Amino acid sequence: MNDELLTDDLQTPAKAPDHGYNEDSIRSLDWREHIRLRPGMYIGKLGDGSAYDDGIYVLVKEVVDNCIDEHVMGHGRTIDIKISDAKVQVRDYGRGIPLGKVVDVVSKINTGGKYDSKVFQKSVGLNGVGTKAVNALSGYFLVQSVREGILKAAEFAQGKLTSDAKPSKTSQRNGTLVVFQPDDTIFKNYRFIPEYLENQVWNYVYLNAGLTINFNGQKYYSENGLLDLLARKADVEHLRYPIIHLKAPDIEMAMTHGNDYGEEYYSFVNGQYTTQGGTHLAAFREAVVKAVREFYKKDYDAADIRASIIAAISVRVQEPVFESQTKTKLGSVNMGEDGPTVRGFILDFVKEHLDNYLHKNQLVAEQLRKRIEQSERERKDMAGVKKLANQRAKKANLHNRKLRDCRFHLGENAKDGAEKEALTTLFITEGDSASGSITKSRNVELEAVFSLRGKPLNCFGLKKKIVYENEELNLLQHALNIEEGIEHLRYNRVVIATDADVDGMHIRLLLLTFFLQFFPDLVRNGHVFILETPLFRVRNKKETIYCYNEQEKQNAMRKLGKNPEITRFKGLGEISPDEFGKFIGENIKLEPVILQSDRSIQQVLTYYMGKNTPARQEFIIENLRLEKDLITSDVLPAAEVPVEDLA
Structure with a gap:
């Protein structure tokens, strides 16, 4: 041992330098600074609005949740929501914030009325943070309360009070109005996607009987709760049996089985959509298996019972414990003071009520039994080919030329937490030239590339057995790690990166068919995207402009003046790695694949x-456009690409 490294005769290692760590290194942040410095702690990942759980939707939810809590407590049956490109307005008709606390409620951390459990028995927001986070992360924020003919309003910018008007008389109805614009210095290039907002609104009305939400001029209302939710989400014409709908105080469930692969769940706590499930969903999945086994007196495999299930579960508890401020996953919690655990409560409810329902509805019980036994036959039939395919995939993984992996993966607790895990991405490309450009310009920590050798198999109408028999599809499912479901998905974003031509569109459709046919949860949970790359490069000696459609090209030509150089990118391989890096970095343009609610x-x-089909032929004929017509209009969106011979 080298004695020069020791500081005393006890041979204590020398201390590392402190790098100036002293009293000046200690900082105290006020509430606004802390939220703006660490927004991920309060709203999860920031994003640009292309994913359903991006921060801008959490901001909307935090404001609407307060209105829902008022309704649950019996105050206000209507909520008005207006959302434009940049501004959100939410108005409820509840009691209104107490006038003397209007400023404090939205600007003093840990200030609110929900600490008093007598006032808000089973509320979503309990820690007094939600609207403060919205305020701090908004470029403009207005709060207005009306109580008994008196109006009190205050305005903020980035959490700083800019206007605190005195109370004034008004003829408006009681309630609270919040208007805000997300701060574009934090949420860069953001946009609200209507389908995500509409799904949020539908969930609110399904979970709150008697509530009407007017969203951008359209009325949303539900009479039958979770029964209506499943009726909207499921393919009702192809269900194996009618939807089972059971209710009791503090719990509601609905379930059925369809023909799609995977398990489809919608779980809620106190009206909050818990997208990542939690103890209540785990208990429900366990309870269904136990109840079915006991009813049929057969030890069915749990996977066979739950295969193709479509279900929703909603519970209301006092003081729920969520695993983050965004409230997407429920932790361990009791139903109330001295009450049972959520798990015990759900197990008891499902065991009793589902068993009673099946005894009273023998036809449904028989149809459920047939569906379970069909799943059992399919699983056993696939066992042999699955074993061989997995052995082949294991050998390929030792040197998988198709996959150029990254260092971090979803669920591996990357250094920067949720924000970094949200950026884990797998690009699926067509051919070596496209994959080469992405591979050379990608972020090797967070972005992986899977290269297809050509057009993949059309999986429409095929059984899952084909995934194991087709080597390329089997390697793709192993790269994603979704063989048994998406619980262990390795990448948060699965990005289809194909050329902007007919062949590229065809490959895109074939990949989407693969995911929708065998792994629909991947699409339902917002993990699948289309990469948008520029169609044109317009430049002169001073400036280069990349254009994503014909209209942008025309604008760029006018801006750059006489005779600019115009390049039309026909394939991803034509874009140099240096240029490609600009399109898959911070400014990446991703179009989410969203399932329409009515299909x-x-x-x-x-x-x-x-x-x-006649419907598709009719659509193609009605939307057929000549190339010359496209010169004066945008390029056709993906949904309008002619597909008569793509299948």
């Missing part, structure tokens, strides 16, 4: 990938 997966697949 089931089978309807979508039959329309686009089935035989030439």
Whole structure:
């Protein structure tokens, strides 16, 4: 041992330098500074609005949750929501914030009325943070309260009070109005996607009987709660049996089985959509298996019982414990003071009520039994080919030329937490030239590339056995780690990166068919995206402008003046790695793949990938456009690409 490294005769290692660590290194942040410095602690990942759980939607939710809590406590049956490109307005007709506390409620951390459990028995927001985070992260924020003919309003910018008007008389109804604009210095290039907002609104009305939400001029209302939710989400024409709908104080469930692969769940706590589930969803999945086994007196495999299930569970508890401020996953909690655990409560409810329902509805019980035994036969039939395919995939993984992996993966607790994990991405490309450009310009820590050798198999109408028999599809499912479901998905974003031509569109449709046919949860949970790359590069000696459609090209030509150089990118391989780095970095343009609420997966697949149906032929004829017509208009969106011979 080298004695020069020791500081005393006890041979204590020398201390590392402190790098100036002293009293000046200690900082105390006020509430606004802390939220703006660490927004991920309060709203999860920031994002640009292309993912359903991006921060801008959490801001909307935090404001609406307060209105919902008022309704749950019996105050106000209507909520008005208006959302434009940059501004959000939410008005409820509850009691209104006490006038003397209007400023404090939105600007003093840990200030609110929900600490008093007598006032808000089973509320979503309990820690007094939500609207403060919205305020701090908004470029403009207005709060207005009306109580008994008196109006009190205050305005803020980035959490700083800019206007604190005195109370004044008004003829408006009681309630609270919040208007805000997300701060564009934090949420860069953001946009609200209407489908995500609409799903949020639908969930609110399903979970709150008697509530009406007017969203951008359209009325949303539900009479039958979770029964209506499943009726909207499921392909009702192809369900194996009618939806089972059971209710009791503090719990509601609905379930059925369809024909799609995977398990489809919608779980809620106190009206909050827990997208990551938690103890209540785990208990529900366990309870269904136990109840079914006991009813049929057969030890069915749990996977066979839950295969193709479509279900929703909602519970209301006092003081729920969520695993983060965004409230997407429920932790361990009791139903109330001295009450049972959530798990015990759900197990008891499902065991009693589902068993009673099946005894009273013998036809449903028989149809459920047939569905379970069909799943059992399919699983056993696939066992042999699955074993061989997995052995082949294991050998390929030792040197998988198709996959150029990254260092971090979803669920591996990357250094920067949720924000970094949210950026884990797998690009699926067509051919070596496209994958080469992305591979050379990607972020090797967070971005992986899977290269297809050509057009993948059209999986429409095929059984999952084909995934194991087709080497390329099997390697893709192993790269994603979704063989048994998406619980262990390795990448948060699965990005289809194909050329902007007919062949590229065809490959895009074939990949979407693969995911929708066998792994629909991947799409339902917002993990699948389309990469948008520029179609044109317009430049002169001073400036280069990348354009994503014909209109942008025309604007760029006018801006740059006489005779600019125009390049049309026909394929991803034509874009140099240096240029590609600009399109998959901070300014990446991703179009999320969203399932329309009024169309089931089978309807979508039959329309686009089935035989030439009359409906599709009619659509193509009506929307057929000549190339010269496109010069004066935008490029056709993906949904309008002619697909008559793509299947």
